Amino acid sequence: QTVVTQEPSFSVSPGGTVTLTCGLSTGSVSTAYYPSWYQQTPGQAPRTLIYSTNLRSSGVPDRFSGSILGNKAALTITGAQADDESDYYCVLYMGSGIWVFGGGTKLTVL
């Protein structure tokens, strides 16, 4: 069974930079998995941030960026703000109409 791994929690100082990662239990994450990233605050619907590894969704500030770092997908937030405190989920497309969510990272800004 494919497991997509994310850090359970992370902390960043206001104005700081943080990189969240998204790994795969069966091997390396590449652009072929079309990694995408979603932000969710409690009680709210997910908000799409990044798709196809590094493309920003409409209206997403450029302090959010996506990449492949080593064998993982990564979401970097530069100049973190208080309202970035959220849960962040990566999703990988496994092909043949199947997607898998990571377990999510709870980001604290303090």
Add this chain to the structure above:
Amino acid sequence: QVQLVESGGGVVQPGRSLRLSCAVSGFTFRTSGMQWARQAPGKGLEWVAVIWSDGSEKYYADSVKGRFTISRDNSKNTLYLEINSLRAEDTAVYYCGRFLGGVWYFDLWGRGTLVTVSS
């Protein structure tokens, strides 16, 4: 404006069935691939099912295969998810959304409907 509005959630007894709906407006539903995801209380998001724009292809997460059925009515701009033999572990907020083929991601989301399975 774009709207995806889920409905049909509620408190249901174990073993019963339920059909969720997702009414769509503001974009061309008949040419859009659609999906369902869910989130159990205090847990992460889980992808559940997807259906191609013409309904020709449907795919499911292993965890729901055989009990969940995704369908759509393009004449009513509505997506459905039928859940049979409900279990306590199906308790979750169910979100509908649109996926974009080729770039394979979910670009639009509804606000969700809560399903609680309890006797």
